[in-house]
Amino acid sequence: MGAGVAGLALLLGAVGCAPEPEPAPEPAPVAPTPEPEPEPEPMPGVGPECPTNHCVSVAFAGDFLFHQGLWSPFAIPTNDAGQNFDFMPLFEGAKPYLDKADLAIYQQETPLSAPGGPYAGFPLFSTPPEVADAAKAIGFDVATTASNHSVDMGTEGLVRTLDKLDAVGLQHTGTYRAEGERDVPLIVEANGVKIAIITSTYGLNGNYSEFPWQVDFSGIDFDLDVERSIEKAKKAREMGADLVIGIQHNGAEYWSEPTVEQTADAHALMDSGEFDFMYDHHTHSIQPFEMYNGKWILYGTGNFISESAPADTQVNNEFLLSRIQFAKQEDGSWTTNDLAWTVATNTQNGGYKWCSVAADAPQGVCQWPEFDAGVLERTRATVNSMGAAEHGLREWLITEEQ
Numbered sequence: 001m002g003a004g005v006a007g008l009a010l011l012l013g014a015v016g017c018a019p020e021p022e023p024a025p026e027p028a029p030v031a032p033t034p035e036p037e038p039e040p041e042p043m044p045g046v047g048p049e050c051p052t053n054h055c056v057s058v059a060f061a062g063d064f065l066f067h068q069g070l071w072s073p074f075a076i077p078t079n080d081a082g083q084n085f086d087f088m089p090l091f092e093g094a095k096p097y098l099d100k101a102d103l104a105i106y107q108q109e110t111p112l113s114a115p116g117g118p119y120a121g122f123p124l125f126s127t128p129p130e131v132a133d134a135a136k137a138i139g140f141d142v143a144t145t146a147s148n149h150s151v152d153m154g155t156e157g158l159v160r161t162l163d164k165l166d167a168v169g170l171q172h173t174g175t176y177r178a179e180g181e182r183d184v185p186l187i188v189e190a191n192g193v194k195i196a197i198i199t200s201t202y203g204l205n206g207n208y209s210e211f212p213w214q215v216d217f218s219g220i221d222f223d224l225d226v227e228r229s230i231e232k233a234k235k236a237r238e239m240g241a242d243l244v245i246g247i248q249h250n251g252a253e254y255w256s257e258p259t260v261e262q263t264a265d266a267h268a269l270m271d272s273g274e275f276d277f278m279y280d281h282h283t284h285s286i287q288p289f290e291m292y293n294g295k296w297i298l299y300g301t302g303n304f305i306s307e308s309a310p311a312d313t314q315v316n317n318e319f320l321l322s323r324i325q326f327a328k329q330e331d332g333s334w335t336t337n338d339l340a341w342t343v344a345t346n347t348q349n350g351g352y353k354w355c356s357v358a359a360d361a362p363q364g365v366c367q368w369p370e371f372d373a374g375v376l377e378r379t380r381a382t383v384n385s386m387g388a389a390e391h392g393l394r395e396w397l398i399t400e401e402q
Contacts, residue, residue, distance in 0.1 A: 050327060051337055052329060058324050058325075059098055059101035059104040059322065060247075061106045061319070061322075062319065064109055064135070066306075073352055074087050084128065085128045085130040087131055088134050088138070093355050093356060097323070097396070097398055098139030099139055100398065102190040103190035104139050104140045104142070105144065107301075108132070111149065112161045113128060125149050125152050126152065132165055132168045136168040146175060147282065151207050154210065158209075159177055172186070173185075174215070180213070182213045193328075194243070195241065195244075196236030201217050202217075202249060202250045216228075216229075229248075229269060230272040233272065237274065244274055244275050245276065247279060247280075248265060248280045249281060256315065270295055276295060277295060279299075280300055281301045286315065286320045288383055289339070289388035302319050304319055306319075318345060318379060321341070321396075324338070340395065340396035342356055343357055347366065348364075357375045357376050358376065
């Protein structure tokens with residue numbers, strides 16, 4: 001073999017013995033990019049413009065107070081549903097307002113009778129049950145039932161009232177059928193918000209419930225048992241309530257300002273930190289709103305409806321209907337965004353009818369122009385007498401929302 005050939009063989013042998021190259025490393029797996037969390041769907045609710053993604057509005061009214069002169073005009077021949085009265089013509093003026101709230105609450109001041117009666121007015125009331133049908137039909141969702149008249153018809157009337165409210169689909173709190181029910185707070189849901197409603201009454205007109213647990217009442221006249229309401233509100237929070245509304249049946253009848261005791265009770269509830277808003281009824285008169293430590297109190301709703309009263313108790317015929325809107329903040333807390341009121345009287349064209357005398361006159365003239373204007377201006381002065389307008393309280397002009 002020549003030298004050239006031998007060299008070539010050695011070179012080829014060297015090449016043939018070279019180590020195999022290392023395989024390229026597998027690329028590390030790349031985690032998939034997570035999909036961004038979808039933005040929550042806005043839930044503005046019904047009512048004023050919502051400044052955040054989630055709001056809820058609550059309308060609230062006072063006592064349904066019926067005497068014979070108020071129910072008699074609405075009697076009808078017994079219909080297929082067994083009804084003997086049609087109260088829709090009486091209540092229908094309030095429906096456009098209630099349609100502009102996510103939740104609506106009223107006070108069922110008096111026990112309801114059996115269909116066909118017997119009916120009775122003051123001092124021991126027994127009210128036609130058809131008022132509950134109409135209350136539901138115009139947009140109310142909840143009835144509070146603790147009042148000084150809760151046991152006017154004894155246990156039978158108390159239970160009959162709750163049965164009727166259930167039958168028409170109205171939730172309720174304040175009176176109870178069974179032991180233990182009083183300790184469970186009512187929590188209702190509106191526009192995805194859990195709202196607790198805590199109520200109580202100052203007394204039972206010297207009457208006695210058959211069992212102490214039948215009414216949200218301390219058992220001692222003129223004692224609202226504020227601590228019990230606070231404990232019930234705490235329980236509601238533990239049960240998941242987002243908002244807690246306190247409602248007291250309290251005050252001096254026909255007065256346009258709160259009593260010292262009424263103010264003290266309201267402040268005690270709010271000082272607990274468990275309530276987002278509270279209001280009173282019972283006095284059959286409109287009383288002021290107050291901004292207290294950043295939260296609202298209303299001291300008197302007046303009635304929702306009543307028979308005409310003498311001129312010296314005209315306040316009995318002036319009815320406040322209000323709406324509060326809460327807005328959820330980024331940190332999960334809720335704040336009051338809007339608070340508005342309207343006022344109504346009880347006749348139009350000479351007949352009984354809930355009729356708004358607001359500045360936008362949504363139902364036209366109620367009694368006569370001067371009378372309507374007087375009710376409106378007197379109410380404006382009353383609701384603002386503790387400085388509420390400076391904190392944003394406004395008149396509710398429904399025509400601007402339709």
